Amino acid sequence: MKIFLDTANIEHIRHGVGLGVVTGVTTNPSLVSREGKVDYRKLVQEICAIVPGPVSTEVLGQDVKTMVTQAREIAKWADNVVVKIPASLEGVEATAVLAKENIKVNFTLCFTLNQVVLGAAAGATFVSPFVGRLDDIGEDGMGVVSDIVEYLDYYKLPTQVIAASIRHPQHCLMAAKMGAHIATVPYEVLLQMIRHPLTDRGIERFRDDWKNVMAREELL
Ligand code: E4P
Numbered sequence: 001m002k003i004f005l006d007t008a009n010i011e012h013i014r015h016g017v018g019l020g021v022v023t024g025v026t027t028n029p030s031l032v033s034r035e036g037k038v039d040y041r042k043l044v045q046e047i048c049a050i051v052p053g054p055v056s057t058e059v060l061g062q063d064v065k066t067m068v069t070q071a072r073e074i075a076k077w078a079d080n081v082v083v084k085i086p087a088s089l090e091g092v093e094a095t096a097v098l099a100k101e102n103i104k105v106n107f108t109l110c111f112t113l114n115q116v117v118l119g120a121a122a123g124a125t126f127v128s129p130f131v132g133r134l135d136d137i138g139e140d141g142m143g144v145v146s147d148i149v150e151y152l153d154y155y156k157l158p159t160q161v162i163a164a165s166i167r168h169p170q171h172c173l174m175a176a177k178m179g180a181h182i183a184t185v186p187y188e189v190l191l192q193m194i195r196h197p198l199t200d201r202g203i204e205r206f207r208d209d210w211k212n213v214m215a216r217e218e219l220l
Contacts, residue, residue: 001176002053004162004184008032008043012187013050024053026106026128026164026184028084029060041077048078056106056126058084059094067094075103082125084108087115092122099123106162111139113147120152120159128184130165131175141165142174149179169193 004024005016008031016022025047032040048055055078059070067090071083075098082104085091095105099122106126107119111134116127129148131141145163152159162182163175169192175183185193 001172001180002182003190004054004182005190006031006164006166006184006186008035008047009187010043010046010050013047016187016190017050017052022051022190024055024182024184025051026056026084026162028058028108044074044081045077048080051080054080054082054104054106054126056082056084056108056128058086058108062086062088062090064090064093064097067091068097071098071103071105072101082106084128085124087111087119092118095119095122095124099125108164110148111144113144113151116148116151116159120157124159126160126162126182128162128164131163131171132165132167134165135167142171142178145175145180146178153179 002023003021004026005013005022006026007013008027013025032043044057057074059067061067061070067085074081074083083098084106085095086109087107095107098105104125106128107124108128110116110127110129119127129144131145134141134144145161148161152161160181162184163180164184166172166183166185166189169189172183172185172193
């Protein structure tokens with residue numbers, strides 16, 4: 001499973017890419033707004049220059065014409081930019097238009113398999129089910145991811161699943177077990193993924209044992 005970072009924070013993106021594990025980034029208007037008053041285009045271009053793979057950037061329009069116009073503009077910003085289009089009826093139509101022009105679409109804000117069926121049929125490169133937000137309202141976010149993976153596999157469709165709205169390492173683990181192509185994770189979750197108290201204790205014990213052996217050899 002590929003790991004993308006779900007952030008617009010340059011420092012965090014540099015760290016994740018520097019670790020050698022982050023190959024893409026997803027942003028959204030809320031994440032960009034957390035970075036303060038920024039030049040949207042410049043920020044996205046800076047991110048695209050750091051990240052080796054796809055960088056998803058959302059359109060703000062809601063009707064087909066505005067979404068398509070914005071997407072065509074965004075697509076010119078960098079070679080690795082991907083346009084996020086919401087899973088509305090207008091979004092389906094916009095995705096179909098853009099896919100025919102070879103503009104990569106991340107069909108976002110997906111909460112059901114039916115939305116994904118339409119997004120994939122329209123030619124979306126990625127679909128993003130929002131796991132945490134489904135869990136928040138008492139639904140089974142990971143269950144939806146599982147259905148989507150099974151559906152895309154069954155029909156051998158090229159669309160890739162990005163498990164999104166990830167809240168904790170358990171979501172990543174389940175996404176990996178289910179066969180999601182990608183998990184887009186907040187920076188804090190990326191750091192949590194590697195942690196285990198037994199690893200820390202093991203490293204400490206090896207170090208102590210080694211120091212003891214060395215100390216004994218010095219006495220001889
Ligand atoms: C994904 O593309 C979205 O940016 C993101 O995962 C949304 O997550 P949230 O529900 O934590 O806002």
